[in-house]
Amino acid sequence: MNWKNVVRLIGVNIKSGRLIRGQKLRRYRERRVFQYLLYGGACVLGLVIGLAVGNFYIWLPDSELKSLFYQNARYLFASLPTLILIYSLVITMMGQIQQMGVRSSIQLPYWLPITWEEHTLASTLAHLIGLPSASIILFSSAIAVFSIYLGQLPLATLTIFALLASAFLASITTEIFRVLQVRLIGAIYKSSGKAAVWVRFLGSLLFLTAFYMVWFFLTSGGGTIAFIEAVTGTQNTVWFLPYVWLGIALASFIGGLLVQTIIFSLASILFILALFYVAVRLNAKFALYEPPAITVSKGAYVPKAGLLGKVGFSSLEAAVIKKDFKAFTRRRELMYIFILPIVFILMPMIQMLGSSKPLESSPFLYAWMLIVPGAFVAVMLGEMIIGEEGSSVWLLFSSPLTARSLVKCKYVFICIFSCIITLVCGLVGFLIARPSLYLALGLLIESFLLILALGMVSLRAGIIGADFAEIPRPRMIRPLTALVNGLLCMVLALVILSPLIPYVVTVMNLSAFIPVPKIDLYVAVSISAVIAVVITFVFYRISLKNAEEFLKKAEL
Amino acid sequence: MISTGEYAVELRGVAKRYADIVAVDYIDLDVKYGEIFGLLGPNGSGKSTTLKMVLGLVKPDSGSVRVLGINADDDPVAVKRQVGYVPESPRLYEFLTGLEYLDFGGDIYGMGASEKKTRIEEYLEAFDMEGREGDMISSYSQGMKQKIALISAFLHKPRLLILDEPLTGLDPKSARIVKDLLRKLAIQGVTTILSTHILEIAQAMSDRIVIMYEGRLLALGNIEELRQKARLPGSDLEEIFLKLTGTEAIREVVEALLK
Numbered sequence: 001m002n003w004k005n006v007v008r009l010i011g012v013n014i015k016s017g018r019l020i021r022g023q024k025l026r027r028y029r030e031r032r033v034f035q036y037l038l039y040g041g042a043c044v045l046g047l048v049i050g051l052a053v054g055n056f057y058i059w060l061p062d063s064e065l066k067s068l069f070y071q072n073a074r075y076l077f078a079s080l081p082t083l084i085l086i087y088s089l090v091i092t093m094m095g096q097i098q099q100m101g102v103r104s105s106i107q108l109p110y111w112l113p114i115t116w117e118e119h120t121l122a123s124t125l126a127h128l129i130g131l132p133s134a135s136i137i138l139f140s141s142a143i144a145v146f147s148i149y150l151g152q153l154p155l156a157t158l159t160i161f162a163l164l165a166s167a168f169l170a171s172i173t174t175e176i177f178r179v180l181q182v183r184l185i186g187a188i189y190k191s192s193g194k195a196a197v198w199v200r201f202l203g204s205l206l207f208l209t210a211f212y213m214v215w216f217f218l219t220s221g222g223g224t225i226a227f228i229e230a231v232t233g234t235q236n237t238v239w240f241l242p243y244v245w246l247g248i249a250l251a252s253f254i255g256g257l258l259v260q261t262i263i264f265s266l267a268s269i270l271f272i273l274a275l276f277y278v279a280v281r282l283n284a285k286f287a288l289y290e291p292p293a294i295t296v297s298k299g300a301y302v303p304k305a306g307l308l309g310k311v312g313f314s315s316l317e318a319a320v321i322k323k324d325f326k327a328f329t330r331r332r333e334l335m336y337i338f339i340l341p342i343v344f345i346l347m348p349m350i351q352m353l354g355s356s357k358p359l360e361s362s363p364f365l366y367a368w369m370l371i372v373p374g375a376f377v378a379v380m381l382g383e384m385i386i387g388e389e390g391s392s393v394w395l396l397f398s399s400p401l402t403a404r405s406l407v408k409c410k411y412v413f414i415c416i417f418s419c420i421i422t423l424v425c426g427l428v429g430f431l432i433a434r435p436s437l438y439l440a441l442g443l444l445i446e447s448f449l450l451i452l453a454l455g456m457v458s459l460r461a462g463i464i465g466a467d468f469a470e471i472p473r474p475r476m477i478r479p480l481t482a483l484v485n486g487l488l489c490m491v492l493a494l495v496i497l498s499p500l501i502p503y504v505v506t507v508m509n510l511s512a513f514i515p516v517p518k519i520d521l522y523v524a525v526s527i528s529a530v531i532a533v534v535i536t537f538v539f540y541r542i543s544l545k546n547a548e549e550f551l552k553k554a555e556l
Numbered sequence: 557m558i559s560t561g562e563y564a565v566e567l568r569g570v571a572k573r574y575a576d577i578v579a580v581d582y583i584d585l586d587v588k589y590g591e592i593f594g595l596l597g598p599n600g601s602g603k604s605t606t607l608k609m610v611l612g613l614v615k616p617d618s619g620s621v622r623v624l625g626i627n628a629d630d631d632p633v634a635v636k637r638q639v640g641y642v643p644e645s646p647r648l649y650e651f652l653t654g655l656e657y658l659d660f661g662g663d664i665y666g667m668g669a670s671e672k673k674t675r676i677e678e679y680l681e682a683f684d685m686e687g688r689e690g691d692m693i694s695s696y697s698q699g700m701k702q703k704i705a706l707i708s709a710f711l712h713k714p715r716l717l718i719l720d721e722p723l724t725g726l727d728p729k730s731a732r733i734v735k736d737l738l739r740k741l742a743i744q745g746v747t748t749i750l751s752t753h754i755l756e757i758a759q760a761m762s763d764r765i766v767i768m769y770e771g772r773l774l775a776l777g778n779i780e781e782l783r784q785k786a787r788l789p790g791s792d793l794e795e796i797f798l799k800l801t802g803t804e805a806i807r808e809v810v811e812a813l814l815k
Binding site for chain 1: 611613615632633634636637639641643646647648649650651652653655656659660661663664665666667669673676677688689690691692694695
């Protein structure tokens, strides 16, 4: 193995971040301070956390409490490798998901004298750049400092090694997954024939839903604590799973079982080496594999008049709307837009299932399920809908598309798509929460109003912040524009929904605490409608101006 | 259909800068109706910027661009309706099939259903794309993608074709079809602006050629006029090009590289 080649390949991967950050490409100057800021920040934060927890431990006055804290801290050390393993697995997989659909992300330079071992090792280590590395640095520095207060420096050293090994283990698993999924997708395309588009769509939805559920569960505070408790309690019972061997080795060390510590440590190293060997073999076999073509149609070509043409859209506008629909159902990197409503429905349900409160007759659950997914999708779509054109945007620029048509067809797509999602989510919410028909209808109108207003506001952001960079992953909108638009949409959503506050106060009999005038639902909805229409109209005028500028300045 | 004016494209005092880089430096240029016009120049000479200004994709800093009698800056959409454009290395919507892409292209230019069907089928057959038109573009080779981009540009019967390296990746048969098609279209009054680095193609196809260098027009005319300008009688376009762009010392460069 030529280690210099590995370092060079990792260097290429690090540099691909330049495109993500959208830095000036002409007369390029590397800003190394920013490059290492994440890691430096994680280290400082870790040291501060270590100092704070350590001092808290010293401060504890009760010796019994101190002893309990000491024991729990040691158990926490034992569960950290598995926690880091899962986190790294999720984050590295997320990196892979974001690169879906980009064929030329970090292309393997297979024509260069680089061995598959070098490539695999570089790729595995490169997956860890960024958040996984920063997490390890944060935990390691915190553990190192805290262990001094505990008098557990050997345990801390071993834990830090275990964390590094866990992250590497997760990354190799992702590498294997990456290679296998390309081959697997090829096999699915071949066997499913014309249905491949829909098989891919539904398969991606299922995978992404499961993936994001795990992600949201782990990143919610309660989820993490529950996970640590579960790992501490069950790690030894699932000893046959190689992924927990590092954690068991640490637990054995804490228990003073030296032989068991050595056995599980060596077994972990062997497992990592075996996985690495598998990853190298798979890369050698499938890394250059190209999935077969998806044949969508083989029948005679029949141009369709289409519904859109009949309801007043020009052929150009209808063509763009149809094209966008295909983009969101065929491009894997865009499919996650479907996942968010599913997650928005499932997350509160899972949380409420755990509680003793009944799901039925919960107007807030219904309001959440009805309003949030559609509005959120409208914001996301508005921000992405221009930038998703990517480098193919030259076709729109060179076509006879006016600013008015651009805004019209993109806005209509946002509204149709978001309204469908609202209707589906609303139906599910209605069946679960069983609100009154009066309330259901009122909130449904409110959610449509939010879609109309926020869709236009976000479309304007999508036009001014469009980013067509596609490598190493499609950006679609500049992060700062997305952030500002997100905040603006939150404020505007509150403004649109604010007439509902007096109604909620009245219904919940809170008038004694919050002095607001009595208001009926239909009055509140009417006021919301006026606010939403005004916002939509103002941002429509601004969007038109921005679209004109956008089409004029088509400097590709 | 043909405009009453003499020129399909008229550029007057057109200039364009990108920060401190002069892309196009106050040029005047006319392209006649029914002409195949070759636009040559080394990398970074301003060819692509000129083509984009003609199409209304880039606004000139100064000067005027008239295309088919329309001011491209005032009404770029009206210009685009009558132009077929193929950029250098075109990126297509890879999630569409070839057929869907052409259908989309036809709709963009407001073609009727039956005309669109007939023309798409004719072009697919001519370019040997039958049998692959239902596959997603992401699975196409570079040449097949180029064919789809070309068909899309020809489909709506544009009056002006702007083609940037149109023959890249094409097989010999398809390349020949494109060349013959452009000649026949020229007879029908369709104007073509052709930008290419393959000088043999430019020489064989173009009625007139312009050589751009550092944003300026170095030479303009038919091959005979270019020979006179370069004082290289009987020479081919490659020799003329190298002499006019000051890159004729190739032999010394190669010798130095071999040392």
